[in-house]
Amino acid sequence: MNPILVRPLITEKMTSIQEKQGKFGFIVDVNANKIEIKKAIESTYGVNVEKVNTLRYDGKAKSRYTKAGVLSGRTNSYKKAIVKLAAGETIDFYSNI
Numbered sequence: 001m002n003p004i005l006v007r008p009l010i011t012e013k014m015t016s017i018q019e020k021q022g023k024f025g026f027i028v029d030v031n032a033n034k035i036e037i038k039k040a041i042e043s044t045y046g047v048n049v050e051k052v053n054t055l056r057y058d059g060k061a062k063s064r065y066t067k068a069g070v071l072s073g074r075t076n077s078y079k080k081a082i083v084k085l086a087a088g089e090t091i092d093f094y095s096n097i
Contacts (some may be wrong), residue, residue: 004032004040008093009080021084024091028081030056037081048086055080 009025017023028037034052041049059074085091 002040002044004029004036005044006078008091010093017082022087022090023082023084026081026083028054028079030077030079032079032081034081037083041083045091047089047091049083050086051084053082055082 006027006029009027011025014025017025026037026041028040032040034054037054038049038052041047056079057077059077061072061074063070063072
């Protein structure tokens with residue numbers, strides 16, 4: 001896969017948005033901009049991208065109680081891209097299975 005595209009988002013919410021609005025979600029490189037994301041998706045999947053929306057998520061602080069005491073840490077930060085394709089186009093994530 002392209003170094004800009006980390007992985008596609010396949011969740012219940014994203015599947016619902018795909019069916020209703022024709023938008024697809026991807027976890028992308030934190031430093032990638034919208035133009036790079038658009039080019040990466042078009043070259044990887046062979047579709048025409050109309051619009052790219054990006055969202056940055058900060059990692060959550062987590063702690064747990066163990067025998068050794070309280071362990072604290074953070075989950076990873078990531079960037080999500082929601083992509084709207086041209087009318088009539090779709091991406092099949094399950095074709096390689």
